[in-house]
Amino acid sequence: DEKLKQVTDICKKYDQEQLLDAYKRIKDEKEKQEFLDKILTIDFKKINQLYNDTKKEKDFNEQNVKPISYVDKSKLTKEQYEKYYKIGEKTIKEGKLAVVTMAGGQGTRLGHNGPKGTYDLGLDSHKSIFEILTDTLKEAREKYKVDIPWYIMTSEENNDATVKFFKEHNFFGYPQNCVSFFKQGRLPMVDTNGKILVDEKGNIKEAADGHGGIFSSLLKDGVLYDMKARNIEWVFIGGVDNVLVKPVDPVLIGISIEKHVLAAGKSIIKASPTEKVGVFCKHNGKPSVVEYTEISPKMAEEKNQEGELKYGESHILCNQFNIKAIEQIGKQQLPYHKAFKKANYTDKSGNVVIADKPNAYKFEAFLFDAFESLDDIVVMRVKREDEFAPVKNKEGVDSPETARKLYIDFHNKERKL
Ligand code: UTP
Numbered sequence: 001d002e003k004l005k006q007v008t009d010i011c012k013k014y015d016q017e018q019l020l021d022a023y024k025r026i027k028d029e030k031e032k033q034e035f036l037d038k039i040l041t042i043d044f045k046k047i048n049q050l051y052n053d054t055k056k057e058k059d060f061n062e063q064n065v066k067p068i069s070y071v072d073k074s075k076l077t078k079e080q081y082e083k084y085y086k087i088g089e090k091t092i093k094e095g096k097l098a099v100v101t102m103a104g105g106q107g108t109r110l111g112h113n114g115p116k117g118t119y120d121l122g123l124d125s126h127k128s129i130f131e132i133l134t135d136t137l138k139e140a141r142e143k144y145k146v147d148i149p150w151y152i153m154t155s156e157e158n159n160d161a162t163v164k165f166f167k168e169h170n171f172f173g174y175p176q177n178c179v180s181f182f183k184q185g186r187l188p189m190v191d192t193n194g195k196i197l198v199d200e201k202g203n204i205k206e207a208a209d210g211h212g213g214i215f216s217s218l219l220k221d222g223v224l225y226d227m228k229a230r231n232i233e234w235v236f237i238g239g240v241d242n243v244l245v246k247p248v249d250p251v252l253i254g255i256s257i258e259k260h261v262l263a264a265g266k267s268i269i270k271a272s273p274t275e276k277v278g279v280f281c282k283h284n285g286k287p288s289v290v291e292y293t294e295i296s297p298k299m300a301e302e303k304n305q306e307g308e309l310k311y312g313e314s315h316i317l318c319n320q321f322n323i324k325a326i327e328q329i330g331k332q333q334l335p336y337h338k339a340f341k342k343a344n345y346t347d348k349s350g351n352v353v354i355a356d357k358p359n360a361y362k363f364e365a366f367l368f369d370a371f372e373s374l375d376d377i378v379v380m381r382v383k384r385e386d387e388f389a390p391v392k393n394k395e396g397v398d399s400p401e402t403a404r405k406l407y408i409d410f411h412n413k414e415r416k417l
Contacts, residue, residue: 007039014044015194018348022198025350031202038204042188042196050187050363051194054338060294066282067310070267070379073251087257088250092144096233099148099247100218101133102211102317102367103162103240104155104184109393110241110400115158117240118165119391122404129391130165132243132407134172140248141174148248149230150174151223152181155208159183182221185209187336189343189360197345197360200352205345210364211239211317212334219330224323232323237367239317243407244389246382252320255378262325263287263371264378267313268388273300277314278368280379287377289315289368313379315368316388329373334365386410 004023011017019039026032076084091097107116117130127135141148154162163181166172171179186206188196197205214237218224227235234256236247249266256264267280274297278289292300295311302310321329343360347353371377382388389406392398 003033003036003040007036010039010044014048016044016196018195019198019204021348022202022346026202035203042204047188047190047196048194050336050338051190051361053336054361058294062296062299064284065288065290065295065299065311066285067304068280068282068287068313068379070280070313070381071255072381074381074383076251081251084251084254084258086250086254088253088255089144091234091253091257092140092148092248092250093146094231095146095148096231097148097248097253098151098227098230098232098235099137100151100153100214100235100237101240102153102184102214102237104153104158104208104211104213105240106155106157106208107241110391111394115154115162115165115240116391117152117162119400121243121391121407122400123407128165129240129243131169131172133240133245134174136245136247138172138174144248147175147178149227149232150179151218151227152179153184153214153217154181155184156186156206157208180223180226182217182223184211184217185213185220187363189341189362191345191360197343200344200346202346205343205360207341207343207362208364210337211367212365212369214367215326215330215332215334215370218326224326224330227323234320234322235326236318236320238319239390241391242316242318242388243391243403244387244410245318246387247318249320252378252380255380256320256322259376259378261374261376261378262322262328263374264320264380265368265371266316266318266382266387267379268316268382268384270309270312270314271384273297273309275314277316279311280313280315281311283372287371287374287379289366289371313381316390317367318387319367321370325370325374329370332373334369336363336365338362339364 011019103117112119119129120126187209189205189207199205238245276292278291281290304310338361340358342355344354389403390398391403
């Protein structure tokens with residue numbers, strides 16, 4: 001009774017009484033208690049604030065955006081390359097590198113039934129994306145003669161299926177004690193009136209809190225503690241859906257150490273001013289990524305003295321952070337961005353509504369917003385054909401077909417060398 005009173009007061013205070021109706025519909029006593037407990041974990045003030053923010057235009061001032069300097073990996077002198085390589089190689093061989101793969105996304109555009117990493121890329125070998133990623137880590141393990149811990153971020157929705165897939169395939173031959181899974185955080189979804197939704201089963205409707213949720217999840221789930229216990233100093237963080245990702249890169253580590261920065265990101269040249277990618281920049285003097293929706297066509301077309309795009313270093317979600325930076329960022333709250341999505345839900349009268357068009361907001365943090373809390377980062381330009389083969393859409397650009405071709409071309413080129 002005490003708990004119910006507390007929950008009733010909270011729901012009334014924050015104008016979320018539809019949750020009390022949902023509570024009344026639950027028959028099972030244990031489930032009733034669980035529902036109340038869940039409500040008590042929600043930060044209603046924050047959710048209401050996030051909803052109110054959906055109505056505000058983002059205050060973005062182009063004046064505060066400036067180009068950022070970068071290092072072109074292919075243009076390093078032999079001496080520079082060898083110096084950075086040696087520093088990074090030593091760090092890797094000392095077991096100070098860990099890899100995190102973010103695999104908590106919904107992969108809605110690909111439309112695969114299951115976690116994106118389980119998708120068969122359509123190679124003759126029929127390897128899944130997860131197996132392709134494991135191959136890269138196995139190769140690095142052989143090369144540097146060291147175990148590289150691999151942490152895979154999943155979501156509430158796909159964690160069990162992901163773990164099951166790895167177990168069924170015996171971790172594709174990677175040492176099992178080097179692979180761990182952790183779940184990213186979630187936030188309630190709200191309708192266009194700011195009401196928290198109840199899902200088809202009568203629970204609070206939640207969605208993953210975006211790839212920027214990784215930092216707080218690393219802290220919350222004890223992963224950072226585990227990394228520290230293993231003497232990890234550098235962590236490569238990448239998405240699950242780039243089948244040419246090179247997570248073990250001594251040059252990237254070497255430059256970061258030499259330039260005394262706590263983070264680095266790989267970039268590729270933006271294909272054209274209109275390509276729909278975010279680009280590295282300086283925002284209010286801090287390293288950042290500006291999205292293609294945020295810069296004007298004029299700014300997107302600006303060129304420097306060398307005739308290159310001023311804002312031409314595309315962010316490809318291949319970043320590396322020092323453990324100190326992860327700890328610092330994980331304690332802060334990155335800003336949330338709204339996404340308007342289709343969400344099935346149970347209405348006030350208890351009827352399940354199947355959404356056929358976007359009807360609800362989910363809130364996501366973006367990993368690259370973390371750069372702004374650092375004074376400087378290294379941006380290292382790499383070759384698109386060597387390091388970027390994304391699997392995003394079912395067909396057309398960035399699809400399995402394009403990624404498969406890039407993957408095959410890269411490996412044929414490697415074989416010939
Ligand atoms: P995307 O932004 O491409 O999203 O994620 P997605 O969920 O994979 O695909 P769509 O937009 O629904 O089609 C880029 C990377 O970030 C991870 C994804 O798994 C992917 O590796 N990600 C994204 C998370 O781990 N968690 C999230 O909440 C969002």
